[in-house]
Amino acid sequence: MNRGFTWFNGVSLVLGFGFLYLPILLLIVYSFNESKLVTVWAGFSTKWYGALLENQGLLDAAWVTFRVAFVSSTVATILGLVAGLMLSRFGAFRGRVLFSGMIYAPLVMPEVITGLSLLLMFVAISFDRGFVTVTIAHITFSMCYVAVVVQSRLISFDRSIEEAAMDLGCPPGRTFLLITLPVIMPAIVSGWLLSFTLSLDDLVIASFTTGPGATTLPMKIYSQVRLGVTPEINAVSTILVGIVAVGVVIASVLAKRDEARRAQDERLAAAAP
Amino acid sequence: MTEAGGAPRHKTVEPWNDPGQSPYIQIAGVSKRFGAFVAVDNVSVDIFKGEFFALLGPSGCGKTTLLRMLAGFEEPSQGRIMLEGEDMSTVPPYQRPVNMMFQSYALFPHMTVESNIAFGLKQDRVPKDEIVRRVAEMIQLVQLDDFAKRKPHQLSGGQRQRVALARSLVKKPKMLLLDEPLGALDKKLREQTQFELMNIQEELGITFVIVTHDQEEAMTVSSRIAVMDHGRIIQVATPAEIYEYPNSRYVAEFIGDVNTLEGRITQLGTDFIEIKSAQAACRIRAGHGVEAPVGGAVWVAIRPEKLNISVTPPDDTSVNCMRGEVWDIGYLGNLSIYHVRLESGQMVTSCLTNQTRLVERAITWEDSVYLTWAPSSCVVLTG
Numbered sequence: 001m002n003r004g005f006t007w008f009n010g011v012s013l014v015l016g017f018g019f020l021y022l023p024i025l026l027l028i029v030y031s032f033n034e035s036k037l038v039t040v041w042a043g044f045s046t047k048w049y050g051a052l053l054e055n056q057g058l059l060d061a062a063w064v065t066f067r068v069a070f071v072s073s074t075v076a077t078i079l080g081l082v083a084g085l086m087l088s089r090f091g092a093f094r095g096r097v098l099f100s101g102m103i104y105a106p107l108v109m110p111e112v113i114t115g116l117s118l119l120l121m122f123v124a125i126s127f128d129r130g131f132v133t134v135t136i137a138h139i140t141f142s143m144c145y146v147a148v149v150v151q152s153r154l155i156s157f158d159r160s161i162e163e164a165a166m167d168l169g170c171p172p173g174r175t176f177l178l179i180t181l182p183v184i185m186p187a188i189v190s191g192w193l194l195s196f197t198l199s200l201d202d203l204v205i206a207s208f209t210t211g212p213g214a215t216t217l218p219m220k221i222y223s224q225v226r227l228g229v230t231p232e233i234n235a236v237s238t239i240l241v242g243i244v245a246v247g248v249v250i251a252s253v254l255a256k257r258d259e260a261r262r263a264q265d266e267r268l269a270a271a272a273p
Numbered sequence: 274m275t276e277a278g279g280a281p282r283h284k285t286v287e288p289w290n291d292p293g294q295s296p297y298i299q300i301a302g303v304s305k306r307f308g309a310f311v312a313v314d315n316v317s318v319d320i321f322k323g324e325f326f327a328l329l330g331p332s333g334c335g336k337t338t339l340l341r342m343l344a345g346f347e348e349p350s351q352g353r354i355m356l357e358g359e360d361m362s363t364v365p366p367y368q369r370p371v372n373m374m375f376q377s378y379a380l381f382p383h384m385t386v387e388s389n390i391a392f393g394l395k396q397d398r399v400p401k402d403e404i405v406r407r408v409a410e411m412i413q414l415v416q417l418d419d420f421a422k423r424k425p426h427q428l429s430g431g432q433r434q435r436v437a438l439a440r441s442l443v444k445k446p447k448m449l450l451l452d453e454p455l456g457a458l459d460k461k462l463r464e465q466t467q468f469e470l471m472n473i474q475e476e477l478g479i480t481f482v483i484v485t486h487d488q489e490e491a492m493t494v495s496s497r498i499a500v501m502d503h504g505r506i507i508q509v510a511t512p513a514e515i516y517e518y519p520n521s522r523y524v525a526e527f528i529g530d531v532n533t534l535e536g537r538i539t540q541l542g543t544d545f546i547e548i549k550s551a552q553a554a555c556r557i558r559a560g561h562g563v564e565a566p567v568g569g570a571v572w573v574a575i576r577p578e579k580l581n582i583s584v585t586p587p588d589d590t591s592v593n594c595m596r597g598e599v600w601d602i603g604y605l606g607n608l609s610i611y612h613v614r615l616e617s618g619q620m621v622t623s624c625l626t627n628q629t630r631l632v633e634r635a636i637t638w639e640d641s642v643y644l645t646w647a648p649s650s651c652v653v654l655t656g
Contacts, residue, residue: 161380163344163346163366163375164379166346168367168393169368169397170392170396172367174396183383264426
């Protein structure tokens with residue numbers, strides 16, 4: 001393979017990354033704009049970040065979003081963990097294929113459909129829409145991500161370490177807490193972070209399932225943008241991008257580290273005494 | 274681990290031949306079926322206290338399933354497993370006074386060597402200072418003093434094997450089960466570890482049951498071997514008996530190399546039998562009786578090292594003497610192996626110890642040779 005730099009490589013790299021990140025970069029740059037006009041650069045300033053603290057509507061929306069993300073990702077992690085365990089542990093039980101298909105379906109389901117169907121359900125059972133319904137909706141679509149992450153970790157899990165724990169006098173329940181859970185913890189944490197960021201990002205499903213007093217930040221941003229983009233929006237978006245990026249980076253680092261450690265184990269096991 | 278000190282090893286105690294001894298572990302009519310597949314088929318065997326008992330067989334013969342039933346990971350479909358007279362068949366693994374050393378070692382990756390070893394004692398709520406003392410003892414026994422604070426992934430294969438051994442011994446189990454414990458080690462280290470295992474077993478006096486597919490390993494370490502095939506035990510005996518007096522062609526061929534010659538019984542004496550074999554093209558005389566009628570089909574098994582090879586004919590060429598041509602020679606350093614083609618076309622193997630330095634071969638390719646053996650050194654098998 002030719003690893004040297006060529007103009008072709010350079011240009012495609014710049015174009016590719018530019019295509020992906022230029023809009024976001026522009027948004028971040030203009031959040032530090034002195035001018036009130038989004039398209040005119042008038043010098044560096046952080047005043048819009050200060051102005052955010054005065055904007056009670058945005059702050060409320062941010063607080064709602066974080067509560068929803070925290071509760072929904074925590075519940076989704078527990079449910080996803082159980083589903084992942086079920087899929088990887090209980091062998092070929094009746095309906096396993098159907099069950100695993102149904103776990104994965106929300107990954108590819110159009111958000112509009114998910115949102116609409118949830119809305120119809122909440123209306124049908126005349127459930128007051130608000131914080132609770134948004135949270136439930138977010139649990140629904142993010143638990144499948146956790147299930148996928150947990151299941152893929154459990155597939156490579158050496159079950160003899162659980163047997164070893166039981167052999168040494170540890171009952172099954174305690175074995176799960178003392179052995180299985182700590183070993184798969186990186187996968188669980190990265191599943192949690194993933195569903196947390198998914199919940200932060202979501203606009204479509206939240207719009208369908210929310211009610212008065214439970215406006216999330218993406219919804220707030222969207223509704224304000226319709227009245228014209230202000231540098232304030234740029235500032236809040238920049239913060240959101242920052243949080244999501246940190247979450248994704250931590251999640252992937254955790255997964256990578258876990259993988260690297262296992263690879264190292266295998267290398268050492270293969271080495272001489 | 275420990276230097277071989279004190280008196281040399283004595284292996285003259287044979288509780289299985291002493292009718293006054295009661296067995297420590299009784300496996301009585303145990304079967305295990307997975308659906309239609311019979312993994313273990315009506316196995317009965319008694320194991321005595323302090324034994325180093327080997328379950329030997331090819332992969333898929335049911336030896337690991339039998340071991341897992343002893344550990345409690347599988348429940349017998351039929352039959353009972355008793356430890357000191359108490360039925361253990363349905364006791365879960367975490368309540369059995371039995372520990373196992375896993376083939377993959379199964380160390381807890383998130384715990385240090387110390388915590389791995391202490392895990393079993395913590396489950397039994399042993400007082401803290403006693404845990405510290407016993408763990409330190411074990412770490413010393415397996416010579417891991419410098420590695421106590423390390424995690425498993427920072428250890429080599431041989432060190433992990435020691436941690437696994439220490440962890441399974443620290444609770445002083447009534448029986449230690451070892452599932453291919455040395456399978457992941459290279460040959461040199463494996464041979465060394467075999468002797469260390471024997472020393473530890475003798476020092477602690479714990480009954481060991483080992484599963485292995487390596488016949489040399491089974492011969493080296495064990496007091497008795499159970500040879501298994503297709504879920505059944507074919508023969509249970511000491512390594513020497515298994516080698517010298519196999520009870521079937523399967524055992525004879527599984528343990529070491531052997532020449533088997535087909536024949537029919539022509540004469541039954543009180544302490545000998547005579548067999549006519551077309552393959553050997555001579556009368557075969559064997560120095561022991563057999564449960565078969567005159568005219569019955571039998572197989573004569575002769576180990577290569579018991580077959581003398583010579584270019585000069587013996588005094589009597591009519592009995593226990595085969596003629597052939599040297600087809601191939603294998604030089605192994607300590608041994609030379611001769612593949613001889615008999616006049617009937619049958620190939621047999623004879624091996625000679627190279628007692629003097631090899632300068633010129635006394636017997637070489639295409640030599641016409643005589644193969645002879647004593648009536649006491651062949652075994653007649655009926656199946």
